[in-house]
Amino acid sequence: MKIKVKITISFLLFICIVSLGFRSNAGFISDELFRNYDFSGTNSLYVKIDSGLKIHWITQVQDNGYFELSRRDKGVITKGFTESSRVHSVNLRTKLKQDLILKFGGENEGMHEVVLKKPETDLKTVYKNINSIYVVGDVHGRYPELINLLQKSKVIDKDLSWIAGEAHLVFLGDLFDRGAQVTKVLWFIYQLEDQAKAAGGKVHLVLGNHEIMTMTKDLRYLNTKEKNIAIGHKVTYDQMFHPQNSLLGLWLSGKPSVLKIDQFIFAHGGIVDLGTFTLNSFNEAVNYYMKDPMYLELTREFPDSTKYDVERWYRMRDFFYYENGPYWYRGYVLQDTLDVQLDAMLKKYKSKVHIVAHTTRKTITKKYDGKLLTTDLDDAATELLFIKRKKRSAETFKIDSNGLVSPLE
Structure with a gap:
């Protein structure tokens, strides 16, 4: 009987630990994954380029994500929010044919800014x-x-x-x-x-x-x-x-x-x-x-x-x-x-x-x-x-x- 009680308690503790995880754009991820590290801003920024831009970032706390993409001289192209999470991503149809200004972050965390540069090869030797x-x-x-x-x-x-x-x-x-x-x-x-x-x-x-x-x-x-x-x-x-x-x-x-x-x-x-x-x-x-x-x-x-x-x-x-x-x-x-x-x-x-x-x-x-x-x-x-x-x-x-x-x- 004592063994059964221990197993039950262990199982409940496991359920509690899992429940401490959070739902993100990337699925269920344990908060333990991001404990004790700074992931804000460019610490975690990943920009994928193919048919358009796919922007990934992680906020330091669970937060509504925010992003804004603009041209240097013609204002905002697009902006919006992602659902409350720590892991955020957004797919944009915009192609990187010129330098673009990316602002990203969270409502509570604040914004970070980088210039996404038009790719070019710099092989001058x-x-x-x-x-x-x-x-x-x-x-x-x-x-x-x-x-x-x-x-x-x-x-x-x-x-x-x-x-x-x-x-x-x-x-x-x-x-x-x-x-x-x-x-x-x-x-x-x-x-x-x-x-x-x-x-x-x-x-x-x-x-x-x-x-x-x-x-x-x-x-x-x-x-x-x-x-x-x-x-x-x-x-x-x-x-x-x-x-x-x-x-x-x-x-x-x-x-x-x-x-x-x-x-x-x-x-x-x-x-x-x-x-x-x-x-x-x-x-x-x-x-x-x-x-x-x-x-x-x-x-x-x-x-x-x-x-x-x-x-x-x-x-x-x-x-x-x-x-x-x-x-x-x-x-x-x-x-x-x-x-x-x-x-x-x-x-x-x-x-x-x-x-x-x-x-x-x-x-x-x-x-x-x-x-x-x-x-x-x-x-x-x-x-x-x-x-x-x-x-x-x-x-x-x-x-x-x-x-x-x-x-x-």
């Missing part, structure tokens, strides 16, 4: 005569640390607005994984690009191995909070960054994998030999491959020979996952005997200094008599590299999270 360059290594979803670092370095102000004038800011990949605010980091950089451009500056995003991993369904390092965003929206996490069907994914797939600014050549891991005569040819190949549906299947154990050309599948996988490729290579940082290899690469691509991330160090460092600069840190997003051009030479510094500027020794 070579820039010249740039006076100041800021370089940030792997961020890995550490939004507060990144914001603090950029503010202390006088790249953005307290309102997160660009104040670096005509300077260039380079993110050297690996925005994804490990940290809890990857999505918010991505939307921040997405918005900062336009502010920098308006001031005559430039924000660059160079793709890293974790961008490739996420889009090709390798989610081993995905943070629980980020995973819960996708669960709330009833999609897999990689779908939120699909290179053709999501706004952020399309934006990412149009970014370069290698970059050159004056005498400096950038890659996430490191360049041995790209197999192309020009950097631009490599970036074009990346963009071309990312448009192929086979790209999304590269982390399968074996190719599906009924769907894809097997030889092409292996060739594409090697292109993105080769250990000596620019997303993965660690040799220059881990070894001190690769002068000949580094010199040959710099000569081929007409550069003097290689700047990389991917392989962590305690601090930003110089190697190979200053021909290699490393930017990935044990404590991510707590230092950045600052380069100041001086006539025909350049001075290099590191700036830490307290704003301390130190010459790079």
Whole structure:
């Protein structure tokens, strides 16, 4: 009898826990899924693009959702409410043929605003005569640390607005994984690009191995909070960054994998030999491959020979996952005997200094008599590299999270 009572009580407790869940546009989802995390605003924004815009967001508390879509110069296109919930979505027939202003949120939570930019590919690879360059290594979803670092370095102000004038800011990949605010980091950089451009500056995003991993369904390092965003929206996490069907994914797939600014050549891991005569040819190949549906299947154990050309599948996988490729290579940082290899690469691509991330160090460092600069840190997003051009030479510094500027020794 006592056993029966215990079973009955346990069953009632289970019913009570389930009843604490909430009904959303995505169905019944336990409130436990969103406990202890901030999902408001761009923390959870997912914009799908195909025949129109499908906008998904999560409010911090159960709330009536509100959205408004407008043109910069012609006022509101559409606006409305979603039912009381925490997970919200709305399908709009509007296509993104021009920049649109999206306001979204909840009646009680308040509104958030982002500019949804007309998708375009930005594969320009070579820039010249740039006076100041800021370089940030792997961020890995550490939004507060990144914001603090950029503010202390006088790249953005307290309102997160660009104040670096005509300077260039380079993110050297690996925005994804490990940290809890990857999505918010991505939307921040997405918005900062336009502010920098308006001031005559430039924000660059160079793709890293974790961008490739996420889009090709390798989610081993995905943070629980980020995973819960996708669960709330009833999609897999990689779908939120699909290179053709999501706004952020399309934006990412149009970014370069290698970059050159004056005498400096950038890659996430490191360049041995790209197999192309020009950097631009490599970036074009990346963009071309990312448009192929086979790209999304590269982390399968074996190719599906009924769907894809097997030889092409292996060739594409090697292109993105080769250990000596620019997303993965660690040799220059881990070894001190690769002068000949580094010199040959710099000569081929007409550069003097290689700047990389991917392989962590305690601090930003110089190697190979200053021909290699490393930017990935044990404590991510707590230092950045600052380069100041001086006539025909350049001075290099590191700036830490307290704003301390130190010459790079």
